[in-house]
Amino acid sequence: xxxxxxxxxxxxxxxxxxxxxxxxxxxxxxxxxxxxxxxxxxxxxxxxxxxxxxxxxxxxxxxxxxxxxxxxxxxxxxxxxxxxxxxxxxxxxxxxxxxxxxxxxxxxxxxxxxxxxxxxxxxxxxxxxxxxxxxxxxxxxxxxxxxxxxxxxxxxxxxxxxxxxxxxxxxxxxxxxxxxxxxxxxxxxxxxxxxxxxxxxxxxxxxxxxxxxxxxxxxxxxxxxxxxxxxxxxxxxxxxxxxxxxxxxxxxxxxxxxxxxxxxxxxxxxxxxxxxxxxxxxxxxxxxxxxxxxxxxxxxxxxxxxxxxxxxxxxxxxxxxxx
Numbered sequence: 001x002x003x004x005x006x007x008x009x010x011x012x013x014x015x016x017x018x019x020x021x022x023x024x025x026x027x028x029x030x031x032x033x034x035x036x037x038x039x040x041x042x043x044x045x046x047x048x049x050x051x052x053x054x055x056x057x058x059x060x061x062x063x064x065x066x067x068x069x070x071x072x073x074x075x076x077x078x079x080x081x082x083x084x085x086x087x088x089x090x091x092x093x094x095x096x097x098x099x100x101x102x103x104x105x106x107x108x109x110x111x112x113x114x115x116x117x118x119x120x121x122x123x124x125x126x127x128x129x130x131x132x133x134x135x136x137x138x139x140x141x142x143x144x145x146x147x148x149x150x151x152x153x154x155x156x157x158x159x160x161x162x163x164x165x166x167x168x169x170x171x172x173x174x175x176x177x178x179x180x181x182x183x184x185x186x187x188x189x190x191x192x193x194x195x196x197x198x199x200x201x202x203x204x205x206x207x208x209x210x211x212x213x214x215x216x217x218x219x220x221x222x223x224x225x226x227x228x229x230x231x232x233x234x235x236x237x238x239x240x241x242x243x244x245x246x247x248x249x250x251x252x253x254x255x256x257x258x259x260x261x262x263x264x265x266x267x268x269x270x271x272x273x274x275x276x277x278x279x280x281x282x283x284x285x286x287x288x289x290x291x292x293x294x295x296x297x298x299x300x301x302x303x304x305x306x307x308x309x310x311x312x313x314x315x316x317x318x319x320x321x322x323x
Contacts, residue, residue, distance in 0.1 A: 016110040022321060023314045025152045028121040035068065035309035036125075036284045043070035044305045048257050053234075058083045060234075066304030068312075072100040075308045077111055081233075083210060090145050091115065095311050107315050111307065116149040118310040119300055122283060123228040124153030126252055126298035127204060129286050131226035135203035136161040141195060141216060141239075142209035143167040143176035146230055150206045151180065154228075158204070162188040166198040196220045207231055207239045214265070218243035223295060229265075230300045237264040240297065246274040249294030254283045255303035262301045 038044050049064040064077040079093035093111035098104065127135075135158045140147055143165055154160060163180070167173040173191045180189055192198035199205055199216050202225060209215055209231040218241045221227075229240045242265055245251065253259045259266060260277055269275035281289055283298070 019314045023317050028117045031309045031313035032121045038070045040284045064304040066308045073312045074098040114310045118306045120149030120153035128157035130296040139164045139198045139202035139205045141207045146208040164192045164198040166192045211239045214241040215239045227297045232264045235264050240265045242269045245269045248297045250296045251280040252298045253280045254300040258301040
């Protein structure tokens with residue numbers, strides 16, 4: 001039995017730092033768009049991810065494979081989600097990258113950052129198409145591990161003038177604000193005392209929580225708001241108000257197969273006959289949507305072809321830098 005040596009683990013995390021320094025949100029959005037085109041052309045072979053929940057805990061292990069026959073790459077991603085971690089990240093991942101000409105395994109990348117980046121890129125693509133063109137106020141509900149890149153994705157496609165932050169633990173919102181300021185985000189950043197204040201003037205709402213109840217009330221949001229929901233990933237989880245789902249003009253889902261098993265609020269809305277997955281668009285088909293005037297929602301549970309897009313993109317960027 002072979003275990004990773006300390007040097008091998010150190011090399012993965014050294015590569016992670018290089019990726020964070022060199023591979024940008026703008027590039028991630030471009031790579032995800034390209035991979036969505038391959039998906040639409042039938043060049044991507046994707047299998048539903050396997051989620052194993054550890055009995056007696058809220059911990060889970062995810063195993064995610066995908067092949068792209070256009071760019072001739074394949075990945076197998078393993079990611080752990082341990083919500084109660086304090087001295088380790090809540091989410092930790094590693095992706096094995098292979099090329100499809102000889103089947104050689106060419107890289108092992110630490111993928112926690114890439115997971116956050118691709119999810120932010122997906123929300124960026126959805127926001128670019130669905131949010132009002134003059135959107136200037138972003139509400140962020142939940143300032144945990146997935147939230148930062150969600151903000152970066154929105155900032156890449158809209159000129160945001162104000163960000164309203166809300167987190168149940170206020171100190172985490174304060175830390176998040178400092179992180180944004182250190183990134184030289186040039187807008188007003190407000191820490192809201194409650195969710196009603198955070199969302200009332202928002203043109204865009206980012207939700208990134210593990211809540212089992214809706215994190216905002218439909219009555220508190222504007223009629224022309226765009227919502228990105230990326231937090232709930234198990235059937236019992238909820239973060240988007242079902243009344244918002246029922247009244248949405250447009251709903252876009254990143255992966256239908258995964259969402260029908262994992263997107264808790266949408267599963268519940270379907271059971272209550274307030275929503276049908278048949279009425280939603282896939283992210284790969286978002287360009288087909290012509291009327292976005294009204295409440296719009298993007299729901300993400302993740303899929304391997306998004307991971308493949310940024311894994312290949314980051315790998316190729318690092319190879320270019322070594323030349």
